[in-house]
Amino acid sequence: MEIASSQKITTFLMFEGDAEEAMTFYVSLFDDAEVVHITRYGAGGPGKEGSVQHATFSLAGQQFMCVDSPAQHDFTFTPSMSLFVQCANEAEIDRLFAALAERGTELMPLGQYGFSPRFGWVNDRFGVSWQLNLPA
Template structure:
C-alpha cells in the first residue's frame, strides 16, 4: 500500500516547540510518537529525529534537521484549516499569527465569508477559513 504524509522539517531544534504549540492550539491535535536523536546520532541529542502527530485530524511528520539548509518554509505550501464558527476562526487566526506574519488579513475575498493566510512564529504557513 502506498501512503502519503506531510513532512515538516524544522531547523535549529524548533520542531518540539512547534508541535507543542500546534497540539495546544489547534483542536483535534495530538502527538502520536516521537523519536529523538541520542548520543552518537548525527543530530543534536534530544532533538526530533522523527515525530508523528495529528494536527486538526491530519497526520503529519516532523523532523529537526541537523543539516543547515539554505532554505526554510515558503508560503507556497500551507495547511488549510476550515473552522466551523467565527469565534474559532478568530482564535486560530490570532494564535497562529502571533509572533508570525499576516500574509492576507482576515476578510471576505469572495470565496469565503472569512479567510486569512498566515505564517506562524516557526515560519509555517496556514490558511484559515470560515467554512
C-alpha cells in the same frame, strides 16, 4: 478492478531545532490532536542530543511528520505549500488566526475576500503557512 495500495502520503515538516516546540504548539490549537510518536537524537547521533529525530503527530485526524534536521539548509517553508483549515465558526477562526499570527507574519489579514465570508492567511513563528477559512 481496483488494486488496494498501502501507499500513504503524509505532510512532512523539517525544522532546524524547534520541531518539538512547533508540534506541541499545533497540538495545543486543535481539539482532535495528539503527539503520536517521538524519537530523539542520542548523545552519539548526528543531531543535537534530545532534539527530534522523527516525530508523528495528528491534527483533526490528519497525520503529519516532523524532524529537526542536523544539516543547515538555504531554504525554509514557503507559502506556496500551506495547511488549509476549514473553521467551524467565527470564534474558532479568530482564535486560530490570533495564535498562529503571534510572532508570525500576516499574509492576508482576516477579512471578506469575495470567495469567503471570513478568510485569513498567515505564516506562523516557525515559518509554516496556514490558510484559515470560514465557509459560507
